Amino acid sequence: MLFRMIRGALFRQRGKMLLIAFTIALGASLATSMINVMLDVGDKVNQELKTYGANITVKPKDSTLLSDIYDVEDDGSAAISTSWLREDEVGKLKTIFWAFNIVDFAPFTESAVTLPSGAEVTAVGTWFNHHLDLPTGESLDAGVTGLRSWWDMTEGAWIDEQAAGSDHDVLVGSLVAQREGLKAGDTLTLRGPAGEQTVKVAGVYDAGGDEDEQIYAPLDLVQALSDTDGKIASIEVSALTTPDNDLARRAAQNPKALSTRDYETWYCTAYVSAICYQISEVITNSVASAVRQVAESEGAILDKTQLLMILITALSLVGSALGISNLVTASVMERSQEIGLLKAIGAHDRAITGVVMAEILLTALVGGVAGYFVGFGFAQLIGHSVFSSSIEMKPMVIPLVAVLITAVTVAGSMPAIRMVLRLDPAEVLHGSKA
Amino acid sequence: MFLRMITASLLRRRSRMLVALLSIGIGATILSGLVTIYYDVPRQMGAQFRNYGANMILLPSGGEKLTTGEAQEALGAIPADQLVGATPYRYVTAQMTRSQLSFMAAGTDFTQVQATSPYFMVEGAYPSGSREVLLGEEVAQTIGAKLGSVVEISYKPDAASADAATPITPGAALAGSAEGFNTNLVYVTLTLDDEMKIASLTVNADTQTPEYGGRAAEETYTRQFIGKSLPVRLGEDVDALSGATITSDAVVQAVNSARPTANAAAASGNTLSLRVVGILDTGGKEESYIFLSMSDMAALTGAEDELDVMELSVSASGAELEGYVSEIAEKHSGITPRLVKRVTRSEGAVLSKLQALVFLVTAVVLLLTMICVSTTMMAVVTERRKEIGLRKALGASDSSIRAEFLGEGLMLGGLGGALGAALGFVFAQVVSVHVFESSITFQPLLLPVTILVSMIVAAVSCLLPIKHAVAIDPALVLKGE
Numbered sequence: 001m002l003f004r005m006i007r008g009a010l011f012r013q014r015g016k017m018l019l020i021a022f023t024i025a026l027g028a029s030l031a032t033s034m035i036n037v038m039l040d041v042g043d044k045v046n047q048e049l050k051t052y053g054a055n056i057t058v059k060p061k062d063s064t065l066l067s068d069i070y071d072v073e074d075d076g077s078a079a080i081s082t083s084w085l086r087e088d089e090v091g092k093l094k095t096i097f098w099a100f101n102i103v104d105f106a107p108f109t110e111s112a113v114t115l116p117s118g119a120e121v122t123a124v125g126t127w128f129n130h131h132l133d134l135p136t137g138e139s140l141d142a143g144v145t146g147l148r149s150w151w152d153m154t155e156g157a158w159i160d161e162q163a164a165g166s167d168h169d170v171l172v173g174s175l176v177a178q179r180e181g182l183k184a185g186d187t188l189t190l191r192g193p194a195g196e197q198t199v200k201v202a203g204v205y206d207a208g209g210d211e212d213e214q215i216y217a218p219l220d221l222v223q224a225l226s227d228t229d230g231k232i233a234s235i236e237v238s239a240l241t242t243p244d245n246d247l248a249r250r251a252a253q254n255p256k257a258l259s260t261r262d263y264e265t266w267y268c269t270a271y272v273s274a275i276c277y278q279i280s281e282v283i284t285n286s287v288a289s290a291v292r293q294v295a296e297s298e299g300a301i302l303d304k305t306q307l308l309m310i311l312i313t314a315l316s317l318v319g320s321a322l323g324i325s326n327l328v329t330a331s332v333m334e335r336s337q338e339i340g341l342l343k344a345i346g347a348h349d350r351a352i353t354g355v356v357m358a359e360i361l362l363t364a365l366v367g368g369v370a371g372y373f374v375g376f377g378f379a380q381l382i383g384h385s386v387f388s389s390s391i392e393m394k395p396m397v398i399p400l401v402a403v404l405i406t407a408v409t410v411a412g413s414m415p416a417i418r419m420v421l422r423l424d425p426a427e428v429l430h431g432s433k434a
Numbered sequence: 435m436f437l438r439m440i441t442a443s444l445l446r447r448r449s450r451m452l453v454a455l456l457s458i459g460i461g462a463t464i465l466s467g468l469v470t471i472y473y474d475v476p477r478q479m480g481a482q483f484r485n486y487g488a489n490m491i492l493l494p495s496g497g498e499k500l501t502t503g504e505a506q507e508a509l510g511a512i513p514a515d516q517l518v519g520a521t522p523y524r525y526v527t528a529q530m531t532r533s534q535l536s537f538m539a540a541g542t543d544f545t546q547v548q549a550t551s552p553y554f555m556v557e558g559a560y561p562s563g564s565r566e567v568l569l570g571e572e573v574a575q576t577i578g579a580k581l582g583s584v585v586e587i588s589y590k591p592d593a594a595s596a597d598a599a600t601p602i603t604p605g606a607a608l609a610g611s612a613e614g615f616n617t618n619l620v621y622v623t624l625t626l627d628d629e630m631k632i633a634s635l636t637v638n639a640d641t642q643t644p645e646y647g648g649r650a651a652e653e654t655y656t657r658q659f660i661g662k663s664l665p666v667r668l669g670e671d672v673d674a675l676s677g678a679t680i681t682s683d684a685v686v687q688a689v690n691s692a693r694p695t696a697n698a699a700a701a702s703g704n705t706l707s708l709r710v711v712g713i714l715d716t717g718g719k720e721e722s723y724i725f726l727s728m729s730d731m732a733a734l735t736g737a738e739d740e741l742d743v744m745e746l747s748v749s750a751s752g753a754e755l756e757g758y759v760s761e762i763a764e765k766h767s768g769i770t771p772r773l774v775k776r777v778t779r780s781e782g783a784v785l786s787k788l789q790a791l792v793f794l795v796t797a798v799v800l801l802l803t804m805i806c807v808s809t810t811m812m813a814v815v816t817e818r819r820k821e822i823g824l825r826k827a828l829g830a831s832d833s834s835i836r837a838e839f840l841g842e843g844l845m846l847g848g849l850g851g852a853l854g855a856a857l858g859f860v861f862a863q864v865v866s867v868h869v870f871e872s873s874i875t876f877q878p879l880l881l882p883v884t885i886l887v888s889m890i891v892a893a894v895s896c897l898l899p900i901k902h903a904v905a906i907d908p909a910l911v912l913k914g915e
Contacts (some may be wrong), residue, residue, distance in 0.1 A: 016813075016816075019809055019813060022809060023805075023806055023809045023810070026802045026805050026806050026809075027806065029802065030798070030802045030803075033798060034795070034799070037791075037795065045787075045788070048783065048784045048787050049780075049784055051779070051780040051783050051784065052776070052777075052780045053776065053780075057717060149779075149780075150776045150779035150780055151775075152775075206775075207775065207776075208774060208776065209775065209776060290717045291716075291717040292553040292554070292555055292715065292716045292717045292718070293486060293487055293553045293718060294486075295553075295717070296485060296552075296553040296555075297482075297483070297485035300482055300485050301479070301482050301483065301784070304478075304479065304482050304869055304870065305479075305788060307868065307869045308471075308475070308792075308865065308869050309795075311865045311869065312468065312471070312792075312795060312799070312865075315463075315464060315467060315799075315861060316464065316799045316802075318460075319463070319464045319799070319803050319806075320802070320803075320806065322457070322460050323457060323803070323807065323809075323810060326453050326456060326810050327457075327806075327809060327810050329453060330453055330810065330813045330814055330817070331813060333817075334813070334817050378798050381794070382791065382795065382798065385790070386787055386791045386794060387787065387791075
């Protein structure tokens with residue numbers, strides 16, 4: 001009986017019910033899209049901020065004493081090895097707890113080289129898009145191509161390490177190229193402390209900084225020039241991090257001073273200091289430190305963007321909630337005659353409330369489901385047009401939106417139903433009130 | 435009469451109209467609030483991006499130095515409200531008298547440093563008085579200095595940069611320097627005899643490793659230079675020190691590049707005792723620098739008002755920055771402005787994404803809210819079909835009914851719009867204060883636009899149901915079918 005009544009009401013008042021379903025769908029889609037975007041905006045903006053380059057540098061523990069050790073090189077190599085990092089350990093970066101957050105990295109080594117003209121420049125050996133097969137079974141390409149995204153290649157292109165014959169390609173800084181008259185495609189001989197190498201200029205870059213006075217070459221080439229096979233001077237790491245808070249700052253001073261519980265919280269959160277700590281654990285004899293210029297600013301911008309999105313989401317949620325409850329209230333008031341009639345023929349208040357609520361909630365269900373999918377589409381639209389990647393579908397959004405829509409619908413209809421029920425059926429039917 | 439009918443109808447049906455007004459108000463609030471935020475986001479976010487530090491530098495053209503006056507004059511090209519900070523830097527290589535190690539010393543203005551490089555993390559405090567110094571963490575570790583300890587630094591002018599025009603004449607006293615091991619400087623002073631041959635040579639190799647390069651200062655090594663004419667060739671005229679080829683090479687280079695000393699005092703250099711008030715942690719190259727105030731720097735070098743570079747932090751878009759660069763380059767021939775590409779490029783990329791995000795979010799929210807508002811309006815008007823039928827039965831023309839409802843809609847729209855515009859501004863203000871800790875600028879144009887849009891949305895959403903109601907036979911409507 002109840003079922004027939006509800007079905008009857010839904011079909012008879014198809015137009016009105018459609019309007020309610022439509023409004024609820026709009027509200028639900030707004031809520032879905034905004035919550036989805038809000039939950040994902042941190043990750044997305046974090047990815048964008050990676051254009052600022054590395055936020056962690058890894059150096060040998062006693063790099064400042066390099067000078068003293070260098071002079072005693074003749075005495076034996078045991079003392080020297082401590083002031084370098086090992087190239088074969090670079091892949092270990094991807095084995096730390098927060099390995100997934102490490103976006104890109106590159107090892108560096110430097111050597112003074114002499115050009116054919118007699119001028120001395122610094123040659124920086126590094127990875128460009130080095131292919132790594134990790135013990136975990138993953139494989140990835142890492143290198144400076146991603147870490148120096150602001151460089152302008154005025155001539156030629158980035159070195160593709162995976163292409164055959166690229167092991168003798170170099171990139172030349174714009175100032176060096178200008179002074180020496182070098183162009184892409186030229187060949188020249190570099191003389192280093194431990195040998196000579198004939199190289200081809202693959203490209204000329206304009207970095208707008210000190211790097212314009214340098215030459216960037218594959219790591220193996222510079223290692224051969226300076227006889228430092230397998231040794232690297234530093235590693236730059238670009239990692240997705242969580243903005244620092246008090247705990248992170250205390251931990252950065254001395255992680256050992258934390259209580260066990262704080263230590264675990266800190267270790268298992270992607271704070272830049274925690275990631276640095278974990279890197280130092282896996283790379284022998286290293287100190288990883290945050291590049292404050294990048295790390296601090298990233299934190300500030302991330303915080304602000306997230307807060308902004310939360311507030312905008314709150315506003316749109318309040319807006320859609322009021323919109324829905326408004327309409328539901330209006331639609332209940334409109335049906336005062338019908339309710340009056342039900343009352344006149346002896347229906348209980350509870351039965352009437354049940355029927356009306358069931359109708360509205362059923363409508364809300366249809367509208368909510370439709371709205372969820374439409375809203376998800378909106379979220380993807382925003383993701384693709386702004387960040388060129390899809391917004392992750394978070395399952396927690398579904399119950400959130402469901403609860404929201406139910407609460408709003410009930411809150412919008414209950415007071416109205418109560419009010420209508422309080423009226424005298426005779427008056428309502430006569431049409432003089434409401 | 436018309437106005438009275440509308441106001442009467444609005445007042446009589448108070449609760450229903452309140453619903454409509456509320457829904458229009460919400461729509462207008464969202465409209466004005468989000469649009470205000472959208473316009474303010476680039477400015478506010480731009481200020482956040484200034485955390486990345488300087489995005490433009492002023493360099494002297496050629497090998498000259500800048501003066502503060504010249505730099506300040508060039509700053510005139512940039513509006514004061516866009517200039518976050520302008521920090522002068524004077525770089526010299528200074529030596530710690532106790533440890534004999536050389537470090538890069540930077541003279542600067544610490545209040546400006548805090549504006550242009552907000553990411554500097556200082557343990558202790560920035561120097562505020564004279565004879566105070568901020569040490570990079572690496573420097574502090576190397577020399578073992580702590581907060582409160584006193585360091586003594588000395589500076590010997592780089593002879594190569596002294597007046598190169600002074601010709602080298604017989605009997606002249608010369609001074610020179612060159613980078614030795616680990617880019618630490620080796621200093622030499624020498625005198626020539628009447629035949630332009632070296633008469634005496636003193637080498638200061640304190641910066642080198644004592645038992646290797648340090649031996650270059652010993653008389654047993656320097657005496658082989660006596661009687662040789664410039665330029666001296668290593669391996670032919672003189673032998674290298676065993677185990678310290680780099681230092682030997684530096685001594686020869688310093689001798690060959692030596693220039694007449696303008697005055698003896700400048701050559702011997704000045705020494706300052708400075709108290710360590712702060713230790714700097716940046717994770718970058720600044721950690722190996724020593725920072726002191728401009729006046730201390732002047733006392734150290736004996737040269738007033740000389741700058742190597744001026745770092746600027748300007749809150750402006752990429753195109754504006756390019757404009758300032760070309761303007762300064764054109765007007766001030768002594769200054770070469772350059773953009774710090776790493777900062778400007780990345781800022782442009784991220785900022786445009788953020789703006790696009792807020793734009794799209796605003797567009798989606800607005801679209802959905804407006805539809806929401808019009809469905810509510812439709813429901814409210816549809817409800818009044820009976821009233822329309824009655825009017826029609828009493829002989830009212832279609833157009834007069836339409837006009838009345840439209841007027842009602844417009845009035846609701848206007849009221850709701852005004853209410854929403856005010857609430858929206860309050861919302862934007864709350865967001866701005868909470869997120870960016872600064873107040874928002876009021877967009878005067880937004881007030882009429884919000885009201886207008888609300889009126890249009892209200893009117894359009896009234897029209898549709900009225901059209902339906904008017905088209906139907908009044909008898910049917912009144913009967914309630």
